[in-house]
Amino acid sequence: KQLDCDILAKCLLAAKVKNQTSSGVTKLTVDSPVPYLLSDLTTILQNEMGRLDKATNSAPYQRLKSKIDEIKADPRYSFMFSGMLVGDTMAAFLAKILRLPSEGKPISIIDVSAMPSEITPTVVSVLSRLVFDYAIWARNEPQRPMLLVCEEAHRYIPNDDVAEESSVRDILSRIAKEGRKYGVSLGLITQRPSDLAEGVLSQCGTILSMRLNNDRDQAFVKAAMPEGARGFLDSIPALRNREVICCGEGVAMPIRVALDTLAEDLRPASEDPIFSDLWREHGGEDEIIQRVIKRWRAQGR
Template sequence: MDEQSNLQSFVREISSFSDEAGAPTPQAAPAAKLEPIGSVVEIAGSGSQIRMDGAALAAIHDHSDPSVAMSGQVGSQVKMAVGKSWLIANVRTMKSGENGEVLAAIDFLGEGSRDANGGMSSFRRGVTRYPIPGDKVIPVTTQDLRSVFAASDEPHIEIGTVYPTDDIRGALYVDPMLSKHFAVLGSTGTGKSTSVSLILHRISELSPEGHIVMIDPHGEYSAAFKDCGELFNVDNLQLPYWLMNFEEHCEVLLTTDGAERQRDADILAKCLLAARTKGKMAEQFGKVTVDSPIPYLLTDLNGIIVHEMGKLDRAGDTTPYARLKNKLDELKADPRYTFMFSGMMVTDSMGSFVSKLFRLPANGRPISIVDVSGVPSDITSVVVSVLARMVFDFAIWSRTEPQRPILLVCEEAHRYVPKDENAAGQAVRRILERIAKEGRKYGVSLGLITQRPSDLAEGVLSQCGTIISMRLNNERDQACVRAAMPEGARGFLDAIPALRNRECIACGEGVAIPIRVRFDDLEPEKRPASADPSFAALWRETGGEEGIIQRTIKRWRGHGR
């Protein structure tokens, strides 16, 4: 017995000596325990209320962990222990209570598994079990946020760092984001164009054989995608006029309103159908309509109009025909319309045009930038309408083929889907609204970019499953985004006017939970040509003004819009 006691004593001495010498312990020490900062007051589904101690909030304000220091503030997260899970909630609003207390409205975001050391893992969106009043509210740590924002194995792109951390990456999940459309919103000067370029570059890098069509109204994006995309403008677009449907023909050729417009439209329908059926190609197809994308000659349409006009006796009856003929002659004679109304466009180039525009195959250049800044302003909406409709129609008529989903990105979207239902360009409005409502069924994704979401047609923004909002200064725009954002993201809305440049709130299908992200810096050669001029610096430069004026006037007169 004495020998056994001596042996146990010896083992204890050895263990004590090893600990003092700093030998590694077999189990990691648990993380430092954080004291509660409040408790649950009220539970009401997605939104509930907590009561926080003002002194406890002040105590963590200078914590070394930035996530802990931010916890409890508007737009930040807190957690509650429920069974074997951590419940994560977002703080939406705060107000002063009694005795130094702070009352806060919260939105539940999701839950993660709670391990033996108090850490969190396996975060998932949604709540299966709610806390009860009196449960403790605890700050979230950076390690918690790592678990929350850790990207899964689903295809995703990393766009920046999650606020307030410096190293947690913010990810967008490509399939949910594209299948249910997305919108990028932000006032002028917030870095919107550069951020859109970054997102599209990352998507292109992830899917170099993808199919993206970008409508660029200002000619900004050509510089950003010159190395990985195909660039189109009025010099090389060669958009055949016969691809227009009847509604688009009306927007280009009709110049009247009211009853007169209806009469002109009836005449145009009759003459256009005759021109489409006159060609040899029409014989290959059964039924040809005014909307069928079948080549016809402008001279044939002109001849049919003249022929029909010759059948009439009274001069007054010929007026609508004369209007159509004059407009047609004007389009053929004006060099600004050559990219569309050219005599060279009567061959059946539809296959090569679709292949080139939709990047089929992509050959490592998955994006088409269509610069419409050089298109005459009176037909810009028609050109955008034709391009958007071709994307949608191709998806519909290729349903029996191996699917090739297409992403259509529309910059300055409020121009083409305006709130005013009486605005010009209804054809483009109708097709973009249809893509927003039905595109996902056919593999067409819509990306809307705008600085004025309040000017977008009602309902279009709500069709976007992912919203990426940068700073918005206008209250009407903020209210519009507030209505479109999901319930759980409401706590982030107060931050929208205070966002810095190149910073955004992302919420919806494309992210695990709503996040505030600081976009990565983009390499200079991948940035769009949208930098604001430095007035102070440029106004110091002098010399060469006469040459500038002469060259500018020459271009102005040669390609006047």
């Protein structure tokens, strides 16, 4: 695996160097965010493989080339390979993702649920690293603080019992530990706090806890709460809908809060379906199945 990474890094750098005249950058590293042609990358891989003597194993080169060709042919990844020309769209992309300027809409929502599961962590990792690196390189500019919110955070920063080596876990852990120096905050939303990496949970300055019934989850939240707030833990299993225990830097003292009820038209589509009602409904199942199969086969909503 490390050999594959080394080969890919070497060929990526060569592909970026080939297009450096269009980016105007003279000193390049493999991490420099400059555009390059994917066809250049595959050509360079092929040329490197051709230079090998017979004693050297060409399998890693062939494996990388086959994987790139396979991804290019996969319609799920067509959004990445639609253009055949090198275009520098980084400024427009950053402006859109980071909402600079916000123009009254300061929040970007990035829905990764429709992405292939094998690349979801990679996409989240790249976006998180993009936010963090932007904040580092913009340190001498007028500050525009950013909050990166991770829904289902235990998928990306799991605890050591279930964790494998993961780039997304590394970058989010780094943001949790160092982000505030650069104006980047991290918000973690999870239904299973016990599945989160313990070091990251301890970095959370403010904790908003809704109802938790599981003893293990309660113990993790209790350990992360300040000493004076731990008496509130007894009421966590008894909290009603829209009730929250708040403690930490965001509030002067630990408090129990009832959140406002949103107007019906503003509520997110997160209500659980009422099974007992829906089971009584029938009719139109043939059309439902046909529509679902059509979307399923097209891999699009």
